[in-house]
Amino acid sequence: MPLEIRARITLLLPQPTTRRQHRFIDLVVSNFIRICGGVTLTLKGLPTGLPSIFSGWWLDENQQIKGDAILLIFADAPVSLQSPALIAHLERLKLGCQRAFDQDIVWTTIHQVERIATHDFLRS
Numbered sequence: 001m002p003l004e005i006r007a008r009i010t011l012l013l014p015q016p017t018t019r020r021q022h023r024f025i026d027l028v029v030s031n032f033i034r035i036c037g038g039v040t041l042t043l044k045g046l047p048t049g050l051p052s053i054f055s056g057w058w059l060d061e062n063q064q065i066k067g068d069a070i071l072l073i074f075a076d077a078p079v080s081l082q083s084p085a086l087i088a089h090l091e092r093l094k095l096g097c098q099r100a101f102d103q104d105i106v107w108t109t110i111h112q113v114e115r116i117a118t119h120d121f122l123r124s
Contacts, residue, residue: 004115006076007086009036012107013097015069024100028073028093035089036075081112 009032016022032039058066079086090108097106 002117004117006113006115007079007081007083007110008113009075009077009090010107010109010111011073011093011097013071013073014101014103015071016101021100024096025071025073028097031093032073032075036077039073039075041071041073076113076115077110081110086110 011028013025016025029039029041056068056070058068060066077083077086090110094106094108097108098104
């Protein structure tokens with residue numbers, strides 16, 4: 001069984017609310033497409049073109065429950081997890097996200113995925 005090894009990048013961002021944040025999301029998506037060949041970002045209705053948000057609850061260290069509206073973006077880079085260029089890019093991306101969304105922390109992760117590539121491009 002052929003496996004395709006990639007570095008999965010996961011980025012969790014607050015719901016964009018300003019024009020500047022929406023433009024920043026466009027830039028992030030464009031960069032993922034350029035680097036990874038594609039990106040997964042569910043759209044909320046094609047006419048609006050706005051990213052979908054999922055709602056969740058965050059339980060903080062003080063046992064306070066807070067509602068959270070989150071945008072999920074992920075892409076699979078065709079490089080090793082230890083790629084210095086990938087790590088440097090993600091560190092710059094994380095800092096840009098924290099600034100654009102005025103956040104202390106933006107959750108950004110990478111992990112290896114092994115995609116089963118058997119029968120790719122075979123429709124019958």
